[in-house]
Amino acid sequence: MEVSAGFMTKQDALVRFSDENCTLQLEVRSSVSGLFGKAVRKAAGEELSRLNVINGRVWIEDNHALDFVIRARIQAVVMEMREAGCKV
Amino acid sequence: MRSWLYCPGNSPKMIINAGIYGADGLVFDLEDAVAPDRKREARILLAQAFKERIVPVEKSAVRINGPETEDWNKDLEEMIPAGALIIRIPKVEHPEQVHRICNLLDRIEADNGMDTGKVVLQCILETPLGVENAFVLGGSSSRISSLSFGAEDYCAAVGIPRGSDLLPLDYPRSRIASAAAAFGLSAYDTVWGFLDDETGLAADALRAKSLGFKGKSLIHPDQIELVNRVFSPTPDELADARNILEEAAFMDGGAGSLNGRMIDRPVILRAERILQSAEETGIRESTDAE
Amino acid sequence: MLNDAGRQIPDAVDGLGHLRPYKKEAVKRVVSGNLKNNTRKPEKTTRISGDMEESITRSGLKNGDRISFHHHLRLGDRVVEQVLLELERMGYRDLILCVSSVMGPASNAVLRAVRAGILRRIETTGLKSPLSEALLAGEIPEPVVFRSHGGRARAIDSGETPVAAAFIAASEVDREGNLTGSQGPNRFGSMGYAMVDAQHAAYVIGISDSVSNKCLNHISIPGNQVDEIVKVESIGDRAGISGGSIRVSRRPVEKLIARKALDVLIASGAVQPGFSYQAGSGGISLLVTSFLKDYMTGTGITGSFASGGATENLVEMCREGLFDTLWDVQSFDDSASFSLGENAFHREMSASRYASPEYPGCIAEELDIMILSATEIDRDFNVNSITGTNGRILGALGGAPDTAAGAGLTMVVMPSFRGRIPTVNTRVRTVCTPGETVDILVTERGIAVNPRREDLLRRLSDSKLDLISIEELINRIYALTGVPDFPEEGSRICAVVEYRNGTVLDCLRI
Numbered sequence: 024m025e026v027s028a029g030f031m032t033k034q035d036a037l038v039r040f041s042d043e044n045c046t047l048q049l050e051v052r053s054s055v056s057g058l059f060g061k062a063v064r065k066a067a068g069e070e071l072s073r074l075n076v077i078n079g080r081v082w083i084e085d086n087h088a089l090d091f092v093i094r095a096r097i098q099a100v101v102m103e104m105r106e107a108g109c110k111v
Numbered sequence: 112m113r114s115w116l117y118c119p120g121n122s123p124k125m126i127i128n129a130g131i132y133g134a135d136g137l138v139f140d141l142e143d144a145v146a147p148d149r150k151r152e153a154r155i156l157l158a159q160a161f162k163e164r165i166v167p168v169e170k171s172a173v174r175i176n177g178p179e180t181e182d183w184n185k186d187l188e189e190m191i192p193a194g195a196l197i198i199r200i201p202k203v204e205h206p207e208q209v210h211r212i213c214n215l216l217d218r219i220e221a222d223n224g225m226d227t228g229k230v231v232l233q234c235i236l237e238t239p240l241g242v243e244n245a246f247v248l249g250g251s252s253s254r255i256s257s258l259s260f261g262a263e264d265y266c267a268a269v270g271i272p273r274g275s276d277l278l279p280l281d282y283p284r285s286r287i288a289s290a291a292a293a294f295g296l297s298a299y300d301t302v303w304g305f306l307d308d309e310t311g312l313a314a315d316a317l318r319a320k321s322l323g324f325k326g327k328s329l330i331h332p333d334q335i336e337l338v339n340r341v342f343s344p345t346p347d348e349l350a351d352a353r354n355i356l357e358e359a360a361f362m363d364g365g366a367g368s369l370n371g372r373m374i375d376r377p378v379i380l381r382a383e384r385i386l387q388s389a390e391e392t393g394i395r396e397s398t399d400a401e
Numbered sequence: 402m403l404n405d406a407g408r409q410i411p412d413a414v415d416g417l418g419h420l421r422p423y424k425k426e427a428v429k430r431v432v433s434g435n436l437k438n439n440t441r442k443p444e445k446t447t448r449i450s451g452d453m454e455e456s457i458t459r460s461g462l463k464n465g466d467r468i469s470f471h472h473h474l475r476l477g478d479r480v481v482e483q484v485l486l487e488l489e490r491m492g493y494r495d496l497i498l499c500v501s502s503v504m505g506p507a508s509n510a511v512l513r514a515v516r517a518g519i520l521r522r523i524e525t526t527g528l529k530s531p532l533s534e535a536l537l538a539g540e541i542p543e544p545v546v547f548r549s550h551g552g553r554a555r556a557i558d559s560g561e562t563p564v565a566a567a568f569i570a571a572s573e574v575d576r577e578g579n580l581t582g583s584q585g586p587n588r589f590g591s592m593g594y595a596m597v598d599a600q601h602a603a604y605v606i607g608i609s610d611s612v613s614n615k616c617l618n619h620i621s622i623p624g625n626q627v628d629e630i631v632k633v634e635s636i637g638d639r640a641g642i643s644g645g646s647i648r649v650s651r652r653p654v655e656k657l658i659a660r661k662a663l664d665v666l667i668a669s670g671a672v673q674p675g676f677s678y679q680a681g682s683g684g685i686s687l688l689v690t691s692f693l694k695d696y697m698t699g700t701g702i703t704g705s706f707a708s709g710g711a712t713e714n715l716v717e718m719c720r721e722g723l724f725d726t727l728w729d730v731q732s733f734d735d736s737a738s739f740s741l742g743e744n745a746f747h748r749e750m751s752a753s754r755y756a757s758p759e760y761p762g763c764i765a766e767e768l769d770i771m772i773l774s775a776t777e778i779d780r781d782f783n784v785n786s787i788t789g790t791n792g793r794i795l796g797a798l799g800g801a802p803d804t805a806a807g808a809g810l811t812m813v814v815m816p817s818f819r820g821r822i823p824t825v826n827t828r829v830r831t832v833c834t835p836g837e838t839v840d841i842l843v844t845e846r847g848i849a850v851n852p853r854r855e856d857l858l859r860r861l862s863d864s865k866l867d868l869i870s871i872e873e874l875i876n877r878i879y880a881l882t883g884v885p886d887f888p889e890e891g892s893r894i895c896a897v898v899e900y901r902n903g904t905v906l907d908c909l910r911i
Contacts, residue, residue: 088123092123
């Protein structure tokens with residue numbers, strides 16, 4: 024199953040989460056990869072960790088999103104996945 | 112609060128900038144501005160914005176989804192712990208809806224170690240039934256701090272056009288302003304959706320002010336300056352209010368007169384309110400908008 | 402004696418001395434040419450031919466020499482391409498390209514010439530894609546020299562950068578060899594940048610697609626500075642030259658910043674009867690001009706001159722009597738192009754007169770107010786207008802260093818971040834305009850006054866403006882965006898940024 028949250032518009036991020044049977048994979052593509060690529064990855068990683076997400080694949084298409092947006096979009100996909108009964 | 116600027120709850124770009132334009136209050140919208148299949152991500156995004164203080168929480172209201180939807184309770188469960196203190200409820204028609212919401216708020220406040228009654232409610236009356244029930248709704252809970260009028264849905268239901276003919280809206284506006292005043296609540300007026308019609312906006316706002324509304328909701332930052340001005344006391348009104356209170360101080364209780372006008376308790380109260388609202392919005396007497 | 406007109410003339414008369422009698426064959430056509438700087442060129446009739454190759458041969462251009470172009474044709478320029486192709490055909494190598502700027506199709510042509518070994522160095526105010534990427538990829542043999550408009554004028558005026566051949570596109574020429582940009586099918590307005598080249602280049606080739614048999618109404622460059630003219634099929638593409646009409650922004654954040662900017666101008670006391678004004682053509686700058694116009698109309702305050710970068714709104718303001726004169730070094734749109742030559746208030750100025758530090762009382766130094774934008778600014782108020790925070794090349798020097806130095810009040814207007822990228826940083830990537838010439842920064846999240854301007858701080862502290870220190874503003878911004886991961890600089894210098902007096906401000910390293 025795959026869920027997504029957010030848009031690809033400026034200052035947002037499109038986050039996709041699929042419950043593949045693998046340890047957590049995080050892929051980030053950012054239009055500010057030089058200046059904030061690390062920050063985006065860090066915010067996403069920390070949020071996934073806080074939510075105890077262990078499995079699955081996460082893609083982030085970032086378009087200048089601030090950290091709070093990354094955190095929120097990650098929360099949204101994880102919550103949707105869990106409410107649908109998937110163990111992630 | 113003279114102006115309440117609406118901001119879509121699922122738009123990071125707009126959330127980030129909502130507070131810079133000078134509106135007295137903000138309304139972050141989880142209802143009409145958010146598509147049905149995006150309700151979850153919107154409330155989470157908005158909650159995160161509140162948690163991280165991206166928005167000025169003390170003057171930010173959240174318009175949750177209506178009491179007859181499946182989302183309103185989830186909105187509250189997410190937004191109150193995040194720090195939201197002002198909740199705007201759309202399409203309010205029955206006291207029963209208010210009670211349901213209050214019960215949930217009681218529980219959430221208790222669960223989060225908050226004082227009971229900390230969260231206040233703004234009710235939007237936007238249907239004929241809501242307008243008719245303005246009085247019972249105004250008195251339905253001590254949490255309620257204001258009543259708002261929503262003209263779009265009201266006009267559609269009654270079958271009148273929403274536009275520059277303001278007379279047909281005098282009745283619902285008066286009813287709401289009167290009910291609000293009966294319970295010491297503020298009354299806030301409906302949005303004006305015709306962005307290119309500034310004259311229409313001014314007329315609409317002035318009409319609402321003359322009927323007792325304290326402020327108005329807005330859909331675009333361009334509307335803020337005009338609406339703030341309409342709902343601010345003019346320099347003359349301020350000077351007048353000050354004179355009245357000076358005279359009242361001399362009078363030492365009872366009634367008196369100033370320039371041929373009777374100064375009694377209601378007049379004094381009104382003068383006090385004018386000065387108080389001026390202070391709250393930081394208006395100084397001589398300067399302010401041209 | 403009897404002269405050739407049949408009159409008796411004495412040999413001499415008391416007081417006047419010896420008289421020379423009129424002789425028919427002594428009458429010569431007097432060629433008018435009145436520029437004090439131009440005494441070098443002998444009188445001649447200007448050759449008009451269709452042969453670019455022969456013109457170049459006659460110019461005496463050698464490998465290694467410097468050639469120059471202007472960029473008044475903007476995105477519609479087809480002249481740079483034609484000339485560079487001809488130089489390629491003729492086998493030229495290692496030339497230095499000295500342009501006022503390069504953009505659009507001209508950029509492609511220049512890159513091609515660089516790759517073919519025809520050009521070894523570029524001297525310009527700015528670069529655009531694909532030239533900018535090529536620069537950062539190390540494709541240009543010698544470092545690019547970025548100069549401001551005033552700096553370029555100074556360098557050419559002084560002989561520091563001698564131009565062997567100047568190729569000057571004109572929208573119309575006449576039989577005397579006079580050039581103009583305000584007539585003809587491909588008119589583009591002011592020839593301000595080219596005027597400097599015409600005065601000092603060893604050989605000047607005018608290039609036009611329109612030759613008038615009548616004298617030009619408005620002469621930008623006089624024929625006695627032009628060695629010859631080459632007539633071509635077309636100097637450019639009309640749509641590209643026009644640039645479209647510049648619409649005033651409706652974005653709320655930009656309007657907010659512009660409103661604050663006007664509040665600052667008023668509170669600072671800079672808007673007084675007879676004031677002078679210049680603003681860039683970016684979105685917010687245009688809004689400031691628009692709001693200023695409303696303010697002036699409302700209060701009845703009129704100014705002495707506006708300058709630039711002439712745009713439609715400035716022409717309008719002059720037409721309405723809000724300014725007496727519009728000084729134009731470059732016309733940005735059709736409105737301005739068509740106004741020059743039609744309106745008496747609209748005056749053309751050379752880049753020297755505009756901004757050269759060696760020109761006494763240049764326009765930039767007479768300015769009261771300068772509104773400009775940038776890519777970023779730092780805590781010392783240094784302004785970057787060439788590179789982005791991440792080092793990519795985004796823009797140009799333009800005349801910012803000149804006007805910033807000269808203006809009584811230099812104001813930078815910018816949003817505090819673009820997307821997630823802060824525009825106010827602890828240190829800018831490239832210093833283009835030094836902080837000591839920048840007075841105030843206006844963003845939507847705060848207004849910062851350069852501490853050097855105590856007078857300004859005093860005047861503004863009473864107002865309702867949200868003044869904060871620039872450090873505080875940086876903190877506010879980083880609190881939202883996070884601190885950027887500034888990319889490392891390489892060690893190879895690929896470009897230098899010259900200040901208007903020829904000293905080097907900064908370098909770009911890859």
